[in-house]
Amino acid sequence: MSEIKVVHYINQFFAGIGGEEKADVKPELREGTVGPGMALEAVFKDDAKIVATVICGDSYYNENIESATAEILEMVKQSKPDLFIAGPAFNAGRYGVACGSVCKAVKDELNIPVVTAMYPENPGADLFKKDLIIVETGNSAATMRKAAPLLAGVALKLAHGEELAGPEEEGYIPRGIRKNVFLEETGARRAVDMLVKKINGESFKTEYPMPEFDRVPPNPAVKDMSKAKLALVTSGGIVPKGNPDHIESSSASKYGKYDLEGFDVLTSESHETAHGGYDPVYANLDPNRVLPLDVVRDMVKEGKIGSLHRYHYATVGNGTSVANAKKYAASLSKDLIADGVSAVILTST
Amino acid sequence: MRLELGKIKINDVQFGDEMKVDKGTLYVNKAAIAELVLEDEHIKSVEVELAKPGEETRITPVKDVIEPRVKVSGNGGVFPGLINKVATVGEGRTHVLSGAAVVTCGRIVGFQEGIIDMSGPGAEYTPFSKLNNICLVIEPADNLLQHDYEAAARMAGLKAAALIGKAGLDATPDEVEVYETKTLKESTAELPGLPRVAYVYMLQTQGLLHDTYVYGVDAKKIVPTILYPTEVMDGAIASGNCVSACDKNTTYHHQNNPVIKEMYANHGKDFNFVGVIVTNENVYLADKERSSDWSAKLCEYLGLDAAIISQEGFGNPDTDLIMNCKKIEEKGVKTVIITNEYAGRDGASQSLADADPKADAVVTGGNSNELITLPAMKRVIGTLAFTDRIAGSFDGSMKPDGSIEAEIQVITGATNEIGFNKMSAVSY
Numbered sequence: 001m002s003e004i005k006v007v008h009y010i011n012q013f014f015a016g017i018g019g020e021e022k023a024d025v026k027p028e029l030r031e032g033t034v035g036p037g038m039a040l041e042a043v044f045k046d047d048a049k050i051v052a053t054v055i056c057g058d059s060y061y062n063e064n065i066e067s068a069t070a071e072i073l074e075m076v077k078q079s080k081p082d083l084f085i086a087g088p089a090f091n092a093g094r095y096g097v098a099c100g101s102v103c104k105a106v107k108d109e110l111n112i113p114v115v116t117a118m119y120p121e122n123p124g125a126d127l128f129k130k131d132l133i134i135v136e137t138g139n140s141a142a143t144m145r146k147a148a149p150l151l152a153g154v155a156l157k158l159a160h161g162e163e164l165a166g167p168e169e170e171g172y173i174p175r176g177i178r179k180n181v182f183l184e185e186t187g188a189r190r191a192v193d194m195l196v197k198k199i200n201g202e203s204f205k206t207e208y209p210m211p212e213f214d215r216v217p218p219n220p221a222v223k224d225m226s227k228a229k230l231a232l233v234t235s236g237g238i239v240p241k242g243n244p245d246h247i248e249s250s251s252a253s254k255y256g257k258y259d260l261e262g263f264d265v266l267t268s269e270s271h272e273t274a275h276g277g278y279d280p281v282y283a284n285l286d287p288n289r290v291l292p293l294d295v296v297r298d299m300v301k302e303g304k305i306g307s308l309h310r311y312h313y314a315t316v317g318n319g320t321s322v323a324n325a326k327k328y329a330a331s332l333s334k335d336l337i338a339d340g341v342s343a344v345i346l347t348s349t
Numbered sequence: 350m351r352l353e354l355g356k357i358k359i360n361d362v363q364f365g366d367e368m369k370v371d372k373g374t375l376y377v378n379k380a381a382i383a384e385l386v387l388e389d390e391h392i393k394s395v396e397v398e399l400a401k402p403g404e405e406t407r408i409t410p411v412k413d414v415i416e417p418r419v420k421v422s423g424n425g426g427v428f429p430g431l432i433n434k435v436a437t438v439g440e441g442r443t444h445v446l447s448g449a450a451v452v453t454c455g456r457i458v459g460f461q462e463g464i465i466d467m468s469g470p471g472a473e474y475t476p477f478s479k480l481n482n483i484c485l486v487i488e489p490a491d492n493l494l495q496h497d498y499e500a501a502a503r504m505a506g507l508k509a510a511a512l513i514g515k516a517g518l519d520a521t522p523d524e525v526e527v528y529e530t531k532t533l534k535e536s537t538a539e540l541p542g543l544p545r546v547a548y549v550y551m552l553q554t555q556g557l558l559h560d561t562y563v564y565g566v567d568a569k570k571i572v573p574t575i576l577y578p579t580e581v582m583d584g585a586i587a588s589g590n591c592v593s594a595c596d597k598n599t600t601y602h603h604q605n606n607p608v609i610k611e612m613y614a615n616h617g618k619d620f621n622f623v624g625v626i627v628t629n630e631n632v633y634l635a636d637k638e639r640s641s642d643w644s645a646k647l648c649e650y651l652g653l654d655a656a657i658i659s660q661e662g663f664g665n666p667d668t669d670l671i672m673n674c675k676k677i678e679e680k681g682v683k684t685v686i687i688t689n690e691y692a693g694r695d696g697a698s699q700s701l702a703d704a705d706p707k708a709d710a711v712v713t714g715g716n717s718n719e720l721i722t723l724p725a726m727k728r729v730i731g732t733l734a735f736t737d738r739i740a741g742s743f744d745g746s747m748k749p750d751g752s753i754e755a756e757i758q759v760i761t762g763a764t765n766e767i768g769f770n771k772m773s774a775v776s777y
Contacts, residue, residue: 166775174776178696180715181775187687187768188607191657191712195685196619198710199544199655207773208711210704249460250593250740251718251756276460276740279495279557319593319691319740319758321718323698
């Protein structure tokens with residue numbers, strides 16, 4: 001491979017322009033290395049070369065994120081790089097956010113490898129660690145000597161298309177992406193070893209640190225159902241017979257929107273369940289058991305419910321990841337709101 | 350209670366006129382097995398086929414895997430309450446045809462049946478690729494409802510395993526493992542300084558094809574109770590469920606529960622392993638509250654210092670796992686939980702459907718959503734007709750060239766939650 005062309009992003013401070021008083025300088029493109037770029041090039045040797053450095057004031061960037069990102073992207077494009085590096089930002093909050101945000105924009109727009117580096121408590125790390133490889137640094141520029149070779153090493157690997165090892169080996173901040181690995185011991189042995197350590201008060205390492213759990217408080221009760229426009233949404237897999245959208249029996253990759261017009265009740269001729277996580281016999285015999293159309297139609301006639309939305313939404317909540325479930329809910333609730341729906345019955349199985 | 354497990358190593362399985370073990374080879378009589386299975390009018394036909402390690406063979410859709418065992422001495426017989434009369438098992442001597450298994454497969458019951466590849470990349474994920482498998486390809490009677498078919502297939506597997514197990518009755522074991530659990534009073538007196546620990550064994554009981562049997566009782570109808578660990582080795586617990594293949598505990602898993610085995614290994618040195626608390630994973634909130642209250646109460650009653658809690662299944666049972674963990678920790682009992690993950694195909698999602706900071710010691714069996722490509726195999730035992738629809742696959746999983754692209758969820762035992770395998774997951 002020929003020499004890798006690198007564009008490097010730094011702030012006004014590391015460019016030697018000045019501190020806080022110069023934080024409003026606009027984006028500027030300079031040829032070659034500036035400031036910390038030299039430490040990176042020392043590691044690159046003949047493998048890669050910093051062809052240009054983009055400099056931007058931290059205040060300017062954070063106060064004009066959209067326009068500054070666009071300006072910087074233009075500058076990066078001109079240099080046609082193979083690799084983009086930002087920082088290290090250490091514990092400088094606005095610099096960290098700028099590094100993360102610019103890296104993400106370059107990655108999305110130019111589709112080239114990007115990498116930045118900062119202290120794990122930098123707000124930029126929290127914002128962008130899911131999207132980017134962020135090499136972990138100490139909290140001040142005094143740790144540059146340690147940070148530069150790590151950053152340059154990871155950057156070269158990415159530019160060469162090599163797969164990175166784990167965050168501990170490579171020195172980057174975990175993105176929270178789970179990958180399967182085969183260990184020396186069985187799970188049962190690991191559990192007993194962990195238990196003995198826990199009993200003895202020795203340190204042990206959990207294999208899955210518990211996440212901050214996203215609990216959704218229920219909305220306040222609907223005051224007057226006789227005026228509500230109700231929609232039916234289910235994760236119990238009730239779909240028109242034949243499952244036209246091929247919603248998977250487990251780990252559903254989509255949800256469906258289906259017309260209820262003309263149906264007073266659901267029957268085994270008209271609907272079925274796509275769900276693979278429970279005995280389908282009773283749901284298929286009478287799909288109203290999972291999607292209670294029959295009762296809702298009655299209650300609309302009786303005036304207890306204002307009206308029923310024309311469509312129902314269905315997916316399969318079986319092995320479906322929390323992230324996907326959240327995505328489907330965000331998308332279909334936009335639809336529901338646009339259609340004037342004011343209440344939803346969510347049925348699960 | 351003291352149990353001797355006589356392990357008869359089986360290196361090969363062949364068809365023969367009589368059921369016997371000769372120099373490590375198990376001979377099975379095809380006609381006798383078929384005749385026994387066909388006693389059940391719910392089964393129209395059965396094919397008996399053999400699958401051995403290293404073969405280019407795929408078995409699917411797999412329902413259950415059972416290890417053939419026979420009671421040589423002591424109370425009762427294998428699978429009490431199901432195959433033999435209800436009698437308390439777990440003492441005396443039991444012979445094990447180690448390295449052999451009965452696999453029930455054939456037409457789908459409920460989309461949560463799995464794949465066992467005897468070679469190739471898929472074989473790495475399932476412990477059953479290392480066994481000499483006697484496969485029952487079952488065809489149900491016409492118009493049989495799913496749950497009746499499940500019951501018929503379950504009993505066919507257990508009956509066949511009990512019949513084959515008898516071949517080990519007079520065989521000389523290659524090794525004899527001895528497991529003993531004394532009464533609480535005796536073990537406390539003998540091991541006065543050691544912390545007391547137990548195993549909280551959660552059984553899949555969500556119902557509608559997700560059931561487990563304890564001494565023949567449907568476990569969703571039990572309240573948490575205590576077993577001697579050796580009872581489990583004699584088949585006190587049998588699987589009857591179609592939860593996703595990767596994390597269902599087959600009957601084989603129950604018979605060979607590795608948590609029990611590993612806790613015995615440290616018993617008397619690091620702690621006093623006093624017993625097993627079995628509990629369930631019902632779907633009603635009242636049942637979840639009652640069962641987790643009781644499992645915590647039993648931990649307290651036994652005066653435990655620590656416990657290992659294992660889960661079966663995913664999603665809804667995550668709540669039972671977290672409730673058990675939280676309530677047991679609140680009793681001052683330290684816990685380690687064993688679970689697995691559904692972090693999405695990209696691994697970026699939150700892994701469990703429930704969480705609590707008290708669950709600070711977790712062992713994971715890996716991310717079940719991770720994708721794998723299973724190359725075509727020369728021989729299929731069962732049918733590929735349902736491959737696009739089993740849990741973990743999707744429309745187009747089955748490729749024209751016979752290969753399968755799917756989540757490892759489809760592989761029987763891949764992300765087991767009683768710690769049977771060496772797989773784990775790490776954060777990248």
